[in-house]
Structures are given as C-alpha cells and as structure tokens.
Amino acid sequence: MKKAYIFPGQGAQFIGMGKDIYDANKECKEMFEKANEILGFSITDIMFSGTEEDLKQTKVTQPAIFLHSTILAHALGKDFQPDMVAGHSLGEFSALVAAKAMKFEDGLKLVAARANGMQKACEQNPSTMAAIIGLDDKTVEDVCKSITDEVVVPANYNCPGQLVISGTNSGIDRACEILKEKGAKRALKLKVGGAFHSPLMESARKELAQAIEKTDIHNPICPIYQNVNAQPMTDNNLIKENLIKQLTSPVLWTQISQNMVKDGATTFIEVGPGNVLQGLVKKVKADAEFISASI
Numbered sequence: 690m691k692k693a694y695i696f697p698g699q700g701a702q703f704i705g706m707g708k709d710i711y712d713a714n715k716e717c718k719e720m721f722e723k724a725n726e727i728l729g730f731s732i733t734d735i736m737f738s739g740t741e742e743d744l745k746q747t748k749v750t751q752p753a754i755f756l757h758s759t760i761l762a763h764a765l766g767k768d769f770q771p772d773m774v775a776g777h778s779l780g781e782f783s784a785l786v787a788a789k790a791m792k793f794e795d796g797l798k799l800v801a802a803r804a805n806g807m808q809k810a811c812e813q814n815p816s817t818m819a820a821i822i823g824l825d826d827k828t829v830e831d832v833c834k835s836i837t838d839e840v841v842v843p844a845n846y847n848c849p850g851q852l853v854i855s856g857t858n859s860g861i862d863r864a865c866e867i868l869k870e871k872g873a874k875r876a877l878k879l880k881v882g883g884a885f886h887s888p889l890m891e892s893a894r895k896e897l898a899q900a901i902e903k904t905d906i907h908n909p910i911c912p913i914y915q916n917v918n919a920q921p922m923t924d925n926n927l928i929k930e931n932l933i934k935q936l937t938s939p940v941l942w943t944q945i946s947q948n949m950v951k952d953g954a955t956t957f958i959e960v961g962p963g964n965v966l967q968g969l970v971k972k973v974k975a976d977a978e979f980i981s982a983s984i
Contacts, residue, residue: 691772693954694787694982695970696758696780698940699881701963702750707757708737710764713984717760720793724756727797732756747811747882751779751804752797758783758961759793764984765960773921773954775914775945777966778845778886779803781935787960788909790928795904802900803936806893811883813892818844818855818881819865823874826852826943832867836860844886846943848972853879855887886939894936901933919944921952942966946973958982 710717711733725731735743736753743749758780762769769787776784779800786796821829826843829852833841839860845853854864861884865876883889906929912921915931919941922928946969949957956978957970967979 690955691953692770692956692958693949694762694769694771694774694784694958694960695966696774696776696783696787697754697959697961697963697966698776698778698780699747699750699754701961701965702744702753703962704736704739704741704744706736706753706962707733707760710757710760710984711737714764717764720760720763721756723794724752724797727794728752728801747808748801748804751807752800754779754961755783755786755797755800759786759796761982761984762787762960763793765982771911773912773914773949773952774909775949776916777942778916778935778940780961780966781913781916781932783961784913785906785909785928785932788911788913790907790909790913790925791904799897799900799904803893803897806896807883807885807890807936809896810890810893814857814883814889816840816855816857816884816887816889817861818853818879818884819861820847820851820853820875820877820879821865821868821873822851822877824850824852824868824872828871829854829868832864832871835867836864839863840884840887840889842887843939844884845940848943848946848969850972851969855884856889857884886936888937890936894933897936898933901929906932914945914948916940916942916945919948921948942969943973946970950974950977956980
C-alpha cells in the first residue's frame with residue numbers, strides 16, 4: 690500500500706487556479722506574494738482573474754502550474770507523506786520542491802528560466818507537437834525515424850496508445866499523414882508554441898543547464914521517478930544530471946506509471962490543477978485509487 694504523489698505539467702492551467710489556497714492559508718498567501726516578487730510581475734492577478742490568453746503564455750503557464758502544485762503540497766502539511774513522487778515535464782520541478790530536494794524559491798527561479806528559454810526557442814524555431822492516439826509506440830517511433838530531412842521525434846509517452854511527437858511544422862504535418870495511413874485513430878496537432886522535448890529546445894536546455902548547475906539540489910525525502918529514465922532516483926547529483934537532459938529528451942510517463950505500479954504504488958494523488966495524470970495512470974492500472982489533492 691504505497692502512495693505516489695504526481696505533479697502535472699503545462700496544459701492543466703485554468704483561470705482561478707490557486708485562489709482557494711491563497712484565501713484559506715496565511716503561509717500560502719505569503720508564498721504566492723513571494724512568487725510575485727521573484728518573478729517581477731503579479732502572476733497571482735493573471736492566475737486568479739486574468740484572461741485565458743495571458744495564462745496560456747509559456748512564461749506565465751509554467752510558473753503558475755508550479756506555484757499551484759508546490760503551494761498545495763505545502764498546504765497539505767503532515768498529510769503530505771509520499772512513498773514516491775513524479776512530475777510530468779514541468780511537473781518534475783514541482784515534485785522536486787515538494788520532496789524537499791529543492792527550495793521553493795530556487796525551484797521557481799528555475800521554472801521561470803525554463804519558461805523564458807523555451808519561449809525564446811519557440812520564437813527562433815517555429816515548430817509544433819501532435820498527439821498520436823491509437824497506435825503502438827514502435828510504429829510511431831519508426832515513422833519518426835523515417836523522416837530524415839526534418840526534426841520529428843517522440844516527445845511524451847503519456848500512456849499506452851498515446852504518444853506525443855514533436856518537431857518542425859512540415860515534419861509533424863508529414864508524420865501525421867503517414868500515421869493516419871498506418872491506422873492512428875487521431876493525429877491531433879497541439880496548440881503549443883514549439884517542439885518541446887526535442888532537439889529544437891537545445892538553446893533553452895543550454896540556458897537552463899547553467900541555472901541548474903548553480904542550484905542546490907539535495908537528496909529528496911523519497912524516490913523521484915524522473916522523466917528521462919523513468920527510474921526512482923534519490924542521488925542529488927544524478928537528479929541534477931537528469932534534470933539538465935529533460936528539455937531535449939522525451940517524457941517517459943507511461944514507463945514512470947508502470948514502474949511506480951511495479952514498485953507497489955496503489956494510490957495516486959495528483960497535486961496541482963486538473964486530473965489529467967490520473968487519467969493517464971488509469972490506462973496502466975485501472976484499479977488503483979485516484980485522488981485529487983485539496984486542502
């Protein structure tokens with residue numbers, strides 16, 4: 690009977706997120722205000738009452754989801770007792786802060802640097818992503834490999850039968866056509882600014898790597914299953930190395946879910962906005978207990 694705490698990534702945001710925590714808890718309110726100070730703009734105004742358009746900007750979305758997740762984990766207090774943690778893409782930073790491997794302020798600074806680097810990379814290389822539904826991973830991988838004159842790579846292994854690919858606009862268009870011919874139920878282009886978790890994020894990875902190198906990362910209070918290898922990690926130096934590789938490597942969420950289940954996870958608690966990850970883990974273990982964290 691083990692508890693796995695899971696932390697969502699970009700795409701889970703909504704207007705009003707975090708307002709209940711801000712209003713209910715003085716310490717949490719101070720953390721939100723500290724975040725406004727660190728970021729140099731009032732992210733709480735955008736989160737609580739901004740427009741969808743403003744919240745959708747990468748430089749806002751990523752810190753907003755990170756804040757919702759980490760401050761909610763803090764608000765849980767003694768109820769936050771993980772046997773293991775994991776986060777999807779951006780959520781890995783939230784998981785590291787919640788598992789005491791990183792200070793809240795340091796995590797926020799890294800997330801802000803990550804978001805700004807990614808925004809810049811998107812502007813330099815107009816590119817995109819697409820969700821491929823209903824095919825096995827190998828078929829999708831083979832089609833990506835077959836397109837040699839464009840960048841097209843597997844980016845997010847979300848759950849069995851759902852793999853997101855990432856690359857240049859024309860490369861993704863071509864891959865989607867071929868994958869539909871091969872029997873994909875859907876090949877759906879995502880509304881994202883660029884090719885996350887692909888080689889097209891190299892400039893952002895370099896920028897973020899410098900910031901990560903300077904950040905104190907400690908051994909977490911429990912294993913963290915990291916995106917780049919899906920393995921339970923407790924060594925702070927290896928965690929740091931994996932974090933640096935994350936932006937240009939695929940997110941192995943299917944494999945993380947499988948490994949957590951194999952290692953005894955029976956309850957999955959999603960900490961942050963939405964319940965997207967619960968839906969993905971359900972495809973791996975339908976009879977697990979699923980909970981959305983709340984205060």
